[in-house]
Amino acid sequence: MNDAAAAAEAAARGSYGRLLAWLAWQWRDVAAAEDALADAFAAALERWPRDGVPDAPDAWLLTAARRRLLMAVRRQRLADDPTLTVLWPGEHAAAPDAAPLPDVRLRLLFVCAHPAIDAGVHSALMLQTVLGLDAARIASAFLVKPEAMTKRLVRAKAKIRDAGLRFEEPGPDERPERLASVLEAIYGAYTLHWGLADDADSGELAGEARFLAELVASQLPGEPEALGLAALLWLCEARRPARRAVFQPLHEQDPRDWDAALIGQANAALGAAAAHCAPGPFQLEAAIQAAHTQGRIDGRVPWDGITRLYERLLEIAPTVGARIAHAVALAHAQPDPAAGLRLLDAVEAERVAAHQPWWAARAHLLAMAGAHADAAAAYGRALALTVEPRLRAWLMGRLRAEEAASRPAG
Amino acid sequence: MEFVLTFHQPAEVFEVNDDPVRGIEPMQAWKLYMEAMAGAGILRGANRLEQFGGTAVRVRGGKRQVQDGPFAETKDLLGGYAVIDVASIDEALKWAERCPGSAVGVTMVWPVRPMPKPAQ
Numbered sequence: 001m002n003d004a005a006a007a008a009e010a011a012a013r014g015s016y017g018r019l020l021a022w023l024a025w026q027w028r029d030v031a032a033a034e035d036a037l038a039d040a041f042a043a044a045l046e047r048w049p050r051d052g053v054p055d056a057p058d059a060w061l062l063t064a065a066r067r068r069l070l071m072a073v074r075r076q077r078l079a080d081d082p083t084l085t086v087l088w089p090g091e092h093a094a095a096p097d098a099a100p101l102p103d104v105r106l107r108l109l110f111v112c113a114h115p116a117i118d119a120g121v122h123s124a125l126m127l128q129t130v131l132g133l134d135a136a137r138i139a140s141a142f143l144v145k146p147e148a149m150t151k152r153l154v155r156a157k158a159k160i161r162d163a164g165l166r167f168e169e170p171g172p173d174e175r176p177e178r179l180a181s182v183l184e185a186i187y188g189a190y191t192l193h194w195g196l197a198d199d200a201d202s203g204e205l206a207g208e209a210r211f212l213a214e215l216v217a218s219q220l221p222g223e224p225e226a227l228g229l230a231a232l233l234w235l236c237e238a239r240r241p242a243r244r245a246v247f248q249p250l251h252e253q254d255p256r257d258w259d260a261a262l263i264g265q266a267n268a269a270l271g272a273a274a275a276h277c278a279p280g281p282f283q284l285e286a287a288i289q290a291a292h293t294q295g296r297i298d299g300r301v302p303w304d305g306i307t308r309l310y311e312r313l314l315e316i317a318p319t320v321g322a323r324i325a326h327a328v329a330l331a332h333a334q335p336d337p338a339a340g341l342r343l344l345d346a347v348e349a350e351r352v353a354a355h356q357p358w359w360a361a362r363a364h365l366l367a368m369a370g371a372h373a374d375a376a377a378a379y380g381r382a383l384a385l386t387v388e389p390r391l392r393a394w395l396m397g398r399l400r401a402e403e404a405a406s407r408p409a410g
Numbered sequence: 411m412e413f414v415l416t417f418h419q420p421a422e423v424f425e426v427n428d429d430p431v432r433g434i435e436p437m438q439a440w441k442l443y444m445e446a447m448a449g450a451g452i453l454r455g456a457n458r459l460e461q462f463g464g465t466a467v468r469v470r471g472g473k474r475q476v477q478d479g480p481f482a483e484t485k486d487l488l489g490g491y492a493v494i495d496v497a498s499i500d501e502a503l504k505w506a507e508r509c510p511g512s513a514v515g516v517t518m519v520w521p522v523r524p525m526p527k528p529a530q
Contacts, residue, residue: 105442143503184433384439384446387507396435 002106015058017130021108024066030111030129031157032069040064105130106219109168109212112156113181121152122185123192130215131208141192141205179220183229183282186212190233194388203240210237217237217269224273228283231273234266235289247390249360255297265292281317284309288325303333323347324361337369356385363398372406412454412495412522413502418486419515436469439510447494447505456492464488486515493522 011020016037023033040061105115112125123140127133133141139149171180190209193202210233217223217230238259239250267290273283288309295301310326324344331340344362352358363378378398386392425431446468447453464479480487489511496502499521506517 022489143500144506145499150441303457350451380442381446381449385508386443387512389513 015061016132017108018103018106019058019062019065020129020132021103021105022062023069024111024129025107027069028164029157029160029161030108031154032072033065034129034157036065036072039062039068049166081335093253101183103219105215106168107169109182109186109216110169110178111165112166113178113185114160115178115181116163116165117159118152119181119185121410122158122181123188124149124153125156126185126212126263127189127208130212133208139257160407167388179223179225180280182216183213183225186216187229187282190236194333206237206240209233221272222276224276224278225280227273227283228280231266231269232282232286232289234262234269235286238266240263245390247388247394249394250292250296251301253296255293258293263290266290279312281313284313284316288313301332303329303335307333317360320347320351320355321357324357326335328364331365331368335368340365341369354385356382359385362396363402365390367398367402367405372402376402376406411498411502412493412524413499414520414522415492415494415502415506415509415520416488416520417490417492417509417511417515418488418518419461419511420486421480423463423511424487424489425512436510443508443510444492446508447492451500452494452496454456454493454495456490458490461487461489485490 020030020033020037023037024030027033043064044057044061048054051301060333083229098167108130109126113122117135124138127138127141128135135153136146138153142149142153169175190206193205193209213226213230213233217226220226239253239257240259266286270283270286270290288306291302291306291309307326309330310322310329313322314326323349327340327343330343332335340352341362345364347358357387359378359382363382364376366372366375366378376399379402381393383392383399384396388394412458423436427436444456446452463488464481466475466477466479466481468475468477494502494505496505499519502519502521506512506519509517511517
């Protein structure tokens, strides 16, 4: 790759979201800003190899994009508006100054997760606008028909423009709710990678979501839940090196494979969050992960504490995932697999008929209870609902073991 | 909403699946997959097809033309189908991804366009 292409690439990765956020915020039109920025990048790839890479590539791109936006406006028969002519940057304008652009990406995140926009599209919109992922890639990540994903994104952007959604940070009264939507959408983007078989793809997607979580935490260091989400993702990512050729459940992993620095960073963030005395779902989830991690290092998993943390989590966010994990934690804490199974059975059947974690948890507790044939059947069901090859191989191993245990001896 | 999933796989995959030893694991995966769909209450029907046994019938300008498969358009052979009833195309795509055939071939998802019931 030549210098110009490399510089354009670097600018694209490093500054795309920053540039787009700025343009979208100024123009209140995400789709138009995206088009203009895409044109600017294309122009850069054409010009930079010839004229050299400018001293301030971001500023160059911004100027080029702004010119496209103005051109588009002019085409829309607003050309005779004198204010626009004044704004028009000359073809041979002096080199734009390299002063750093104010970072308004957080505002763009708040707009992406605005209550006026369908919650199902919040994560996708963030990945596209702030990180520049293309619609086809996003469609694959969400396992959605590409045409449908494109339509959803276009509709959301039209809504932002037509409804004139405010590109400002929300005021104190609506802030907790708005922030929760932003964090949830980022977490939603993070969890996407769990189902992906391909490591490189999965790592990249996890990295993108982590980037967003860190962006919010760094800009809102006084928000305990923003810190909680960052801590949660750090704890999950710290164990990523443990992802090997074969799947290893947490209790079989070697803590020496983990990223100790990242775990330390997460614990520090959790401590800072706790000082606000305002627990929320992400702080609790992170605390549970921290307890598991610590338990693996100490050699004793604090199941009692983990069960209590899940109980608190269920009070504020009774998701299916939390109910399943609580059932498993309780079964280990007592220890009483039957008590855990009762909690699993209490989850509405139609919500878990095709939910792999429920079947895997059920299989685990049935095996614990010595009901090997039933455990094998449940592992089979979990297997059929899993696409990740390493997890499939592990579940197949458990299935075989339970089948063997269910056969009468001799 | 009804969808038809069609399972297309290369000829080698059928060879493995039909082998009494090598086929044990993949066929168990297929069985578990079908059971999972039935268990989720979405399966309306499913069958394997004789992947080499297809016959094409065409009538062009009154002339009939009969041709035996396999058909050359693609290297994948159509080996089966399932009819499922789910809430959305998103759900249908999820089931297509879980299909054991998706890892070695391709699973196509076809929305069903209901036809008026033919008169008896």
